[in-house]
Amino acid sequence: MGHDTHVQEKSVAQYEFNRKKNAVEMRKQVVNFAIMILFTFIAFAVVVADFSPYFIKPVILLLAGVQVALQLYAFMHMGEKKAPFIGVINTFVWLGAVIAFTFFLCFLTIIWW
């Protein structure tokens, strides 16, 4: 909201188009959000229901993997190719991934085993 925010006049057609587009976006976000809540619920449920660990562990890991993908693509817009500063944004995301991966690697290789 700085000096380069301009209030633009929009034509009616443009307004209607944006409105529709936003509504579709919104629906997508809500559905994805619901899916994530459901996944979390399933994760809790399998633990509470006391299934065998050989079932629980892969299921939770699988759900976690899907959640990461959803997070990145649905909520952090990784799929978008043309946003302003997309290069910087991608750099940040990948940097975060590299750092997180190093932690993971560290724990698996030199710290715990």
Place this chain on the structure above:
Amino acid sequence: MSSVAISKKTGFGATLWDYLTTVDHKKLGNMYFFAGLLFFAIAGFEALLIRIQLMVPNNDFVSAGLFNELLTMHGTTMLFLAATPLLFGFMNAIVPLQIGARDVAFPFLNSLGFWLFFLGALFLHLSFFMGGAPDAGWTSYASLSLYSPGHGIDFYVLGLQISGAGTLISGINFIVTIITMRAPGMTFMRMPLFTWTTLISSALILFAFPPLTVGLFFMLVDRMFGANFFDHTMGGNTIIWEHLFWIFGHPEVYILVLPAFGLFSEIIPVFARKRLFGYSSMVFATILIGFLGFMVWAHHMFTTGLGPTANAIFAVATMAIAVPTGMKVFNWILTIWGGSIKVTVPMIYALGFIPSFVAGGVTGVMQATAPLDYQLHDSYFIVAHFHYVIVGGIVTAIFGATHFYWPIMFNRVLNEKLGYIVFWVFFIGFHLTFFLQHFLGLMGMPRRVFTYQADQGWDLYNFISSIGAIMMGIGVILLVVNMLLSIKGKPVNQRDYWGDGRSLEWALVTPVPFYNFKQTPLIRGYDPYWIEKHEGNKEGMTYAEPLGDIHMPHGSILPLIMSIGMFIAAFGALYHPDGVSWSVPVIILGIGITVACMILRSFKDDLGYHVHKEEIIALEEELYGKGGNK
């Protein structure tokens, strides 16, 4: 002070309301600065009490329990609630001016970040009056803190959670501001180093605070809701807290020291009257330090028994950070080298900083040597090390920058003579306090002890150390006196107070109007003001646009109310383990207030307003006389 209300005298109520609702980065910068100063004073007072207790052996000035509380609150406050906001104060006040922006990218979030930080800090400090402060050290290791009676640790967890959210929000705001709000021509490789270090340190905040949030959240549910993440008797693991804490904690020390480096990289070229030596290597070193800062956390855990492989790898990684840090030190020295040096108060802080910080870096590399760290760990040597980097690096930067930027921030000057006195009292006090602590550590004095037996060879050094601490206290009081005296001083009313300014902020005549730049500047190279000055440009900058209407954001009280909501919810969570009936309703009430504000905010479109050309011209005439800012 540097606001539009400069000449219109307004009532106290109106001024207060103005500050509670402001989204202006300059006012928020001042608020961060003074809030930071307040907590710096509180934590400094705690440090004095600690040093009085340790002045003589077998002292009973404070009890062991109170000592632990003072120690914990001193460390926690200094790092999270004093150093961080003081640096945020400078970032807010200076960075938008350096990049030619009229405000930060998200002014509303800027204000929210401040209020979350402030109320979180207030919450933490209420612990003193509500049954005892946290007492498990600023690191709050789970094996100790889970068993701490009373609510102290709960205050720590909740207070840091709230103020940490504020810090994270501010960090994101700075990243977006620096990436998207630069004036035309301000490419990345023309950004001043303070802007660069702010960007990198904000990126570190972005990546480092989430692990802390997770750790604090685990601690919260362990203590307040009966979970067992860190309880080994229930299958948890107490070491996980240490990992989470230090994955955050080591980047945190760089979050603080990088902006300090940035401040010195601004001060030194101005008073050496020479372009910063090795600009691009400075940028590269900043990025490299930021990245490596994430790869070394386990050097705080050598003695937990990670095993030789892990210790060796983390030792080498830690030593590697000394390389880019060394690059910076050499660049500063080479900037001074051959310059036509003008010694001023900011410069003398810079000259004191270089050797002090190098001493801290050298002891850091010693500690990074894992086998030696088995000897040094948890001794006074560690205390000496981190105070050399924190006081010698960060506090000197803050004090130096206070003198340096006072004309821009408040349109006044700090007294130079008193400035020198403060420097010498503080600097000598600092070395007296901490230099001998290296040897206390080597002689076996453990860290975080509330007293010690006489005749172990520690008595004299501890006594001298306490004298030094009192000198530092006097120095800080004199600095505050200097600030108060400046209120009575003459307004500066000019650009480039030091006469040798190089970056864009010096091109502005103070007091800076609330929109900063009446026309967005065009940046024609590194050190833009210096370029314009040497081409004889009397206006200090080339403009990228004609004079026109300026779009500015509205103020809002919502950030304060949102933060108060979190503050209320925290009390509910705090008393939940006591089994009181009102705890859950209070949590719901508090979070409800916050969520209601969020909903209100998202449904009410606030598009800001326009300052019209005529108003700008009128205001400029009022501030600078006929002809406006020329």
